[in-house]
Amino acid sequence: MDEREVDMRLAAPGQIQVREAVQALPEETVSLAWRSELNVRLRQTAARKRRLDLYGWIWKPTAGLAVAGALAVALFVHPGVGGSAGNGALERGLVNQYIETTTAREIAADGMTPNEAKDSSDSSSNPFDWDQEDVGATL
Amino acid sequence: MRLLLLVAAMIAASSPLHSQAQFRPRKLIQQRRQIRQNHPWRIAPQLPPALKKALGAVGTIRYQGTRVIETRNGLNRQQHTEYVLNDGMRSRIEFPEDSPLHGQIIIETASERLHYIPGRNVIERGPPVVDEAYARLAQRAANGNVVVTEVPGGAVANVPTELVTLTNKQGETLQKLWIEPGSGMILKRELYTRGGVLSASFEFTQVNLNPRIDPTDWNLPRGARIVTPEIKLVELIRRGGFADVRLPADSPYKLEAARVQKIADRQVLVQQYAGNGRRVVLYQTKAAVDPGQFVNLPNGVRTFAWRSGASSFVLMGDIAENEIQELGHRMGG
Numbered sequence: 001m002d003e004r005e006v007d008m009r010l011a012a013p014g015q016i017q018v019r020e021a022v023q024a025l026p027e028e029t030v031s032l033a034w035r036s037e038l039n040v041r042l043r044q045t046a047a048r049k050r051r052l053d054l055y056g057w058i059w060k061p062t063a064g065l066a067v068a069g070a071l072a073v074a075l076f077v078h079p080g081v082g083g084s085a086g087n088g089a090l091e092r093g094l095v096n097q098y099i100e101t102t103t104a105r106e107i108a109a110d111g112m113t114p115n116e117a118k119d120s121s122d123s124s125s126n127p128f129d130w131d132q133e134d135v136g137a138t139l
Numbered sequence: 140m141r142l143l144l145l146v147a148a149m150i151a152a153s154s155p156l157h158s159q160a161q162f163r164p165r166k167l168i169q170q171r172r173q174i175r176q177n178h179p180w181r182i183a184p185q186l187p188p189a190l191k192k193a194l195g196a197v198g199t200i201r202y203q204g205t206r207v208i209e210t211r212n213g214l215n216r217q218q219h220t221e222y223v224l225n226d227g228m229r230s231r232i233e234f235p236e237d238s239p240l241h242g243q244i245i246i247e248t249a250s251e252r253l254h255y256i257p258g259r260n261v262i263e264r265g266p267p268v269v270d271e272a273y274a275r276l277a278q279r280a281a282n283g284n285v286v287v288t289e290v291p292g293g294a295v296a297n298v299p300t301e302l303v304t305l306t307n308k309q310g311e312t313l314q315k316l317w318i319e320p321g322s323g324m325i326l327k328r329e330l331y332t333r334g335g336v337l338s339a340s341f342e343f344t345q346v347n348l349n350p351r352i353d354p355t356d357w358n359l360p361r362g363a364r365i366v367t368p369e370i371k372l373v374e375l376i377r378r379g380g381f382a383d384v385r386l387p388a389d390s391p392y393k394l395e396a397a398r399v400q401k402i403a404d405r406q407v408l409v410q411q412y413a414g415n416g417r418r419v420v421l422y423q424t425k426a427a428v429d430p431g432q433f434v435n436l437p438n439g440v441r442t443f444a445w446r447s448g449a450s451s452f453v454l455m456g457d458i459a460e461n462e463i464q465e466l467g468h469r470m471g472g
Contacts, residue, residue, distance in 0.1 A: 091432035093402035094422050098455045099437060101411065102418050104210045107330055107339035109272035110230045110247045111221050112240065114210050119398060120256045120263075121239045 180277030180416060187289030189301035189318040190280060196323030197273045198249075201226050203350035204296065204343045211338050226352050230269070246357060255359050262363045263371075266393040266413065274416020276316075284308055292317045295326040296343045311335050322348050333437065372397035372410060381408045381423055382450050387469050392419045392456075419456035419466070428453055445472030 009015065104113040182194045202225050209218045219238060224231045228249040234240035242257040247267050254263040280287050285305050292302030300317040307313055312335060317327035327342040375397055376383050386392055392412035400409050408423040428451040430444040439457040443464055446452070454467050 088429065088432040089403040090405055090424070090426055091429060093405075094407070094428075094453055094455065095433065095436060095440070097400065097402055097409065097422075098418075098420050098440065100210075100212060101420070102457070103330055103339045105268060105413075105418070106272045106275050107210065107328060107341055108208055110225075110245065110252070110267075110269040111206065111208055111223070111232055111341070112219065112234075112243075112245065114212060114217060115396070115398065116254065117219065117240060120243060120254065 180274045181281065182277065183281035185287075186280055187287055187301075187303055189289055189320045189323070190287065190303045190316065192320060192323035193303075193316070193318045193325050194273060194277050194280075194323075197269075198228050200322055200324055201350060201352070202322075202324055202346055202348050204346035206341050206343050208341045209339065211336075224350065224352065224356055226356075228267075228269075229357060231356055244359060246359060248357075253359060255363060257360075260363050261366050262359060263366050263368075265368050265395050268395065268413065271413050271416055271418065276314075278416060279305060279313065285313065296346045298326060298346060298348075300326055319348070324348065368394040368397050375399055375408060379406065379408060382448060384421070384423065384447070384450075384452060384470050385410060386412050386419065386421060386466060390466060391415050392417070417456060417458050419454065419458060419463075421470075422453040422455070424451050425449060427451055443467035443472060447471050 101113065101115060104115070180194065182191055186194075202223070204223050206221045206223050207218055208221065209216055211217075219240060220235050222233045222235070228247075230245075230247045232245040232247075234243060244255040246253045246255075247269055249267060252265050252267050254265075255261075256263065279285055285307060287303060287305055289301050289303050292300035294300065295317045298319050301320050303316040303318060305313040305315075311333070312331050314331060315327075315329045316325050318325050324346070326346065327340070329340040330338050332338045372385065372394065375381065379399055385394070390412075392414040394410060395413050396409075396411045398409050400407050402422075402424075405424050405426045410421040410423075412419045412421070427446070428444050430442070433442040433444070433453075436442070441456065441458065441460055441463045443454045443466070444452065445467060452467075452470070452472065454463055454470070454472070456463055
């Protein structure tokens with residue numbers, strides 16, 4: 001195909017119609033507004049991150065301590081256990097009670113111990129109002 | 140008819156009831172010997188004669204006397220006086236008119252202890268306790284680490300005595316006994332703490348070693364309601380909201396008493412058991428108990444502690460380590 005034949009084909013009515021349609025299209029200029037918005041957002045995010053990094057040395061150890069504390073509470077403190085004197089007073093009291101009652105029984109033999117005397121001396125302090133059904137027998 | 144009567148008479152003559160009546164004195168001697176042999180203690184051969192006599196006389200001795208008992212609660216010492224009548228394994232205890240305990244009566248036999256409380260018209264019935272005192276004495280005297288000596292002890296209740304002293308290897312006095320050597324009756328006894336402080340004592344101020352005893356001396360007022368330690372325990376558990384945990388029924392330790400006591404400002408359910416001359420106490424409280432605090436306990440005392448639900452339990456006794464652990468495990472520890 002030579003140059004003259006190309007010119008002839010370009011001058012064909014179909015080609016002219018397509019050329020006119022393309023030339024009739026409106027011309028648009030490229031907008032960079034979206035890029036500007038993106039830049040603004042990136043700057044804001046970077047600033048927030050810098051602030052977080054700045055205070056990180058405070059909140060990170062604090063959060064770690066909080067987690068460790070919660071773990072310790074969960075492992076070593078049992079809810080509903082009831083208060084303990086924590087100074088060994090209760091444990092010492094139990095041992096003293098054991099020694100005193102054992103000594104008292106050993107010395108009293110078939111006689112009355114202080115605990116028995118305390119339990120029985122005051123009839124008005126009777127802790128129980130026994131029903132016949134409770135006790136079941138009489139002598 | 141005559142033949143029938145003859146057969147009936149022959150059957151009656153050969154019945155066990157008849158033979159029992161016929162050989163009663165021998166049976167009685169046998170019973171007494173058996174009681175002596177059934178004591179849960181052994182009389183060590185190296186003991187001084189007065190102490191051997193005292194340990195051997197338990198279960199056979201007869202006396203009537205007035206006894207003053209003194210015990211120590213912290214630094215507070217308290218005394219009370221008892222009138223005692225004893226015939227072998229049976230004893231009756233009453234209290235003087237000026238005593239707040241006046242009117243109460245304790246009857247102890249080989250099988251039970253009855254404590255009559257007139258104000259409530261109640262008889263508290265539990266296991267006998269007298270053996271424990273002598274079993275502990277025999278155990279301690281037979282201990283190789285204890286030195287036992289005997290010297291003339293002077294008169295107690297106008298009766299001449301021998302003084303038996305038990306000391307440890309450091310020379311600290313553990314206890315003293317003033318014994319009437321003829322009968323083996325212990326007229327005075329003193330127990331000391333590890334630091335040598337008098338912790339408890341009794342002394343007869345009057346004694347009759349040949350009393351007249353009437354069969355009615357073993358009677359108690361009729362119509363009183365019987366309360367056992369088990370009944371009391373059930374009621375304490377119900378009213379105090381405690382867990383129903385107690386020593387296994389097949390253990391050698393029988394429930395002697397149950398009470399709720401304030402210890403270190405905590406409400407504690409105390410179950411006292413005794414058997415074989417040993418004492419085991421089960422404590423139950425809602426407060427937390429630190430087993431690590433049970434250190435420097437007196438010789439022979441062991442503990443086993445655990446927590447179940449909302450309650451803490453401590454088992455304490457002068458028994459072997461494996462035994463206390465086994466008991467604790469069986470109760471859920």
